[in-house]
Amino acid sequence: MRAAIEAKRAGVDVAVVSKLHPTRSHSGAAEGGINAALGNATDDSPEIHTFDTVKGSDYLGDQDAIEIMCREAPGDIYELEHMGAIFSRFADGRLAQRPFGAAGAPRTIYSADITGHVLIHVLYEQLVKHDIKVYEEFFCTNLVIDDGRCAGVLAWDVVRGGVHAIEANHVILATGGVGRMYYGTTNAFACTGDGMSLAWRAGVPLKDMEFMQFHPTTLKSNGVLITEGCRGEGGYLRNSKGERFMAIDAPNAMELASRDVVSRAEWKEIAEGRGVDGCVLLDLTHLGHKKIETRLPGSRELALDYAGVDPIRDPIPVRPGAHYHMGGVDVDVWGESIVPGLWAAGEVACVSVHGANRLGGNSLMETITFGRRAGQAAAERVLAEGDTGARIERSVLEDERNRINTLLNATGGERPGAIREQLAKTMYDKAGVFRTQSVLEECVEEVHALRERGRSLRIEDRSSLFNSDLVQALELESMLECADCLVTGAVARQESRGAHARIDFTERDDANWMKHSLAWNDRGEVRLDYKPVTVTKYQPLVRSY
């Protein structure tokens, strides 16, 4: 939405295509906040924000891209505020900022603990204000590449049925992450990596796919997130003996160490028998009624509804869950891919500002800053080039109609849900917080077998109206391709860096592995390749918190 607004402002004809109503996108579930070095709480600067992000990325983030985000973030926040975003404030009226993991200063701007909800509604209002056409509940099934450049998208109308061609000289993917390939995830059901696989099929490599972030505080029953803001506001993590175990791995930052560090510490506590029913405890009881009610009301509600615990009185059982995918479509600092006319921004993209581990609050910022930049750059290109002449041929549309019809009438093997469940379990068990060669190799084989099974599906709902069976089948294909890229990259990377923690290669290996992986589509198989990390100011250091 941020990209569309920018392109429209530049005077370009633009439309948004979304498989959900835009305000139902996963961004709306973001709780904790969005990072910009405003310096409202203590001294802060874009330089410190840059350093924290580079260190958080375990030196895999591209430093030029990180500098851009940290420098432009404050302006983007003020603009959101002027658009109407209601952020929480300090008593003196300035925008409030809370501490977040691995941040050198309290720099996370927030709207209580419903920040994403606020932002997504403000952006949607701007879509309406700018009179931007929205193809609501249109599921993009393929990109069209005509003579080497992007000519638009093919989309299934989820509400009314039917495949449509939407021609465009430039397409910006903003389709979000792929957490649903894991069982135990904070991600919404729609986070199925569609955009990554669309780009992959169109010949764009996916970068750093092996890096999936596990969030340390998710509820066991359904993976629902309890925001890092809880620890930012002073919450403790305890084991079954009541000990604050973060003292072992992060004696300085304690609960506010980087997410990969906290998730690994929790996993160890649970594995070594100091957990509570497969979880550790997030203790907010000492924060008091008033602070919990005013700063963390949503988290209290989630704990009450899904864990049956009132955090004012009792600690919340939590465990690591798949949360954010650092990898994605390989694009430059303007969001442009190697296929002319194809761009990406947000979680679907890998610019890369998060490297091997994202800092909480940096992702919402990335969607805004790089969304704006992609919208601006694509619009400038349109104005400079005019019509590129790329078209969607009638025959291309007919082929896609046939493909979808064949799927709709498929009576073969299994229902998509069964394979989806198996995939999620395999990924959680075999490519999770800790990884080893032999288990990852098993995982690759299983994912390949699942991809094979996924080629013969049975769709039981034959109707074309709101056919969620069909949508699930399409999403399954995306997740299977993304999973293949992820595990193939993970087997190859014989080091531990950020979220990729290998039991058999416990150290970071800058000499051999300080490089981005690129997963290419080689006639349906994953082929790996690598490219260098951009370093501007910060040489890699030992990372401790």
Ligand SMILES: Cc1cc2nc3c(=O)[nH]c(=O)nc-3n(C[C@H](O)[C@H](O)[C@H](O)COP(=O)(O)OP(=O)(O)OC[C@H]3O[C@@H](n4cnc5c(N)ncnc54)[C@H](O)[C@@H]3O)c2cc1C
């Ligand atoms: C529970 C939770 C809490 C979080 N909290 C924070 C936080 O506090 N701070 C922070 O910085 N980050 C947070 N994150 C991460 C952050 O929210 C996400 O990375 C970010 O919002 C992703 O935004 P996006 O625009 O890239 O994708 P999304 O918001 O997921 O939107 C994707 C859009 O693409 C559309 N789409 C997808 N596939 C298709 C298709 N095939 N055809 C058509 N349309 C399609 C969808 O309809 C949707 O509109 C959180 C994430 C989760 C899951």
